[in-house]
Amino acid sequence: MASATDPALPPGLVAVTGDEGSGKTRWLRALGGDVLWLDLFLPGQDELTPAQVWQALAARCARWNAELLEELIAALDLSDHRDKRLFMLSTGSRRKVALAGLLASGATVTCLDQPFAALDAASARIIREFLADMADHPTRTWVVADYEADERLPWRRRIALG
Incomplete structure (x- = not known):
């Protein structure tokens, strides 16, 4: 299994695909x-x-990007949800909260587990556009796990499990 320091995980987008239960x-x-x-x-x-x-x-992320978070909050239509408790949000909105945080984290390797599930089409498009913009990032890696690799994204590496 590749690790974060393994050259098998290049900067940019990495797809990890497999069926349900494939790991x-x-x-x-x-x-x-x-x-x-x-x-x-x-x-x-x-x-x-x-x-x-x-x-x-x-607090956990040394390279946190507050400006990017604010852009994502606006783009993903989360402004009115900022102060609501999570149990009050739909599944899609909860996932958008987590995604906005992950995308703004600044982590060297950011893992997104089925990022498009339960999202409305507009939000899925925003996440897809963000990932496409990050495809050539020189130092950050975005590992996206899903059943299939989204063919609209420019993957640097594809890892098939199972």
């Missing part, structure tokens, strides 16, 4: 080093607000 999530969790992985459902955090989730992530 995609386990593979993401096994990465070490400066890797940020977050369950996009935000389990056990129902009483927190999105603002609290982002504040906790910012």
Whole structure:
């Protein structure tokens, strides 16, 4: 299994694909080093607000990008949800809260586990455009785990599991 320092994980976009139960999530969790992985459902955090989730992530991430977070909040239509408790949000909105935090994290390796699931088309497009813009990043890696690699994205590497 590749690690965060393994040259098998180049900067840019890496797709990790496989069927249900093939080990995609386990593979993401096994990465070490400066890797940020977050369950996009935000389990056990129902009483927190999105603002609290982002504040906790910012405290963990030395290269946190507050300006990018604000851009993502506006683009993903999360402004009105900032101070609502997570249990009040739809599955898609909860996932957008987590995604906004991950994208703003500044982590060397950011893991996104099925990032498009439960998102509306406009939000999926925004996440896809963000990833496409990051495809040539010289130092950051975006590992996207899903059943299939989105053919609209310029992948640097594809890893098929199972």
